[in-house]
Amino acid sequence: MKFKAVMMDFDGTITEKGSIFPSKEMINKIIETARKMPVAFCTGRQLESFQRRGLGAIVKEIPPSEKKEILENIFLIGENGSMGYFFDKKTGKYKEFYRAKWDDDFLTKRKLKKMIGEKIEEYGEVINEHRVVLVMRAHREDDSPIEEIYAKSKKMFEICDETLSDYNKNYEKYLHLGDSGIGVIICPAKGDKDAGIEKFAKFLEKKRGMKFSKKFKEIMVIGDSAQKGGNDYYFLQGRFGTPFTVGHFDKTKPLPTPVLNSKNKRLLHSKGAIYLLENIENL
Numbered sequence: 486m487k488f489k490a491v492m493m494d495f496d497g498t499i500t501e502k503g504s505i506f507p508s509k510e511m512i513n514k515i516i517e518t519a520r521k522m523p524v525a526f527c528t529g530r531q532l533e534s535f536q537r538r539g540l541g542a543i544v545k546e547i548p549p550s551e552k553k554e555i556l557e558n559i560f561l562i563g564e565n566g567s568m569g570y571f572f573d574k575k576t577g578k579y580k581e582f583y584r585a586k587w588d589d590d591f592l593t594k595r596k597l598k599k600m601i602g603e604k605i606e607e608y609g610e611v612i613n614e615h616r617v618v619l620v621m622r623a624h625r626e627d628d629s630p631i632e633e634i635y636a637k638s639k640k641m642f643e644i645c646d647e648t649l650s651d652y653n654k655n656y657e658k659y660l661h662l663g664d665s666g667i668g669v670i671i672c673p674a675k676g677d678k679d680a681g682i683e684k685f686a687k688f689l690e691k692k693r694g695m696k697f698s699k700k701f702k703e704i705m706v707i708g709d710s711a712q713k714g715g716n717d718y719y720f721l722q723g724r725f726g727t728p729f730t731v732g733h734f735d736k737t738k739p740l741p742t743p744v745l746n747s748k749n750k751r752l753l754h755s756k757g758a759i760y761l762l763e764n765i766e767n768l
């Protein structure tokens with residue numbers, strides 16, 4: 486397989502479990518990769534949070550003379566796949582290139598917030614910063630152990646699943662629910678991370694003249710929350726791209742592929758992502 490682009494989840498994939506920023510080694514690997522091919526981050530975060538906490542750390546390490554060229558190869562598929570941004574060289578800013586639609590006929594976001602808000606209060610809160618998706622972040626103190634945050638996030642997921650199932654037992658046709666470990670995301674079914682892969686590929690075909698085979702197999706896709714209910718579940722099913730997992734792995738399923746080192750040991754989180762980027766031309 487000759488990979489032509491890469492798309493990665495952010496939290497738990499290029500960062501270590503529980504940490505907000507990628508390591509310097511990871512950042513250097515991302516910059517090196519972006520010199521060769523388009524790199525997209527696919528995260529639950531919205532643009533501003535990504536720029537503040539994710540991209541900002543990467544930009545600092547890019548040599549100033551290369552900044553524009555490299556940023557042109559760094560894309561953001563935000564809000565869990567519901568929004569896409571590219572770097573516009575002319576204005577020096579990230580610009581939207583697609584936005585998924587929330588199906589108000591099924592259930593408005595306002596009503597959904599009302600249905601869920603109070604029930605999750607004990608475990609987390611609704612964040613009102615996203616343009617399309619509804620996000621709940623687990624309560625955390627500076628010294629909260631990550632396991633405690635995971636547990637709160639899981640609890641919120643269960644509450645949302647129950648509430649939505651009561652509203653309509655086929656809700657998954659309209660809305661997808663995902664647990665990222667630090668929070669819960671509800672997005673339009675057509676605006677999940679798998680849709681993000683397709684939008685990213687089509688942008689590259691149209692604007693960069695790149696060519697992909699059916700299902701865009703030449704896009705390497707990396708994530709960690711591959712379990713049913715995880716926010717990479719749809720991302721790593723293989724509907725589009727070639728998926729790898731650096732987190733949850735089910736050996737009874739053909740995809741996603743786990744990342745193994747030369748001693749057949751699994752590489753998790755950023756260790757797995759670094760290994761994949763290092764070997765992207767030989768896999």
Ligand SMILES: [Mg+2]
Pocket residue numbers: 494495496497498665708709710717
């Ligand atoms: Mg993740």
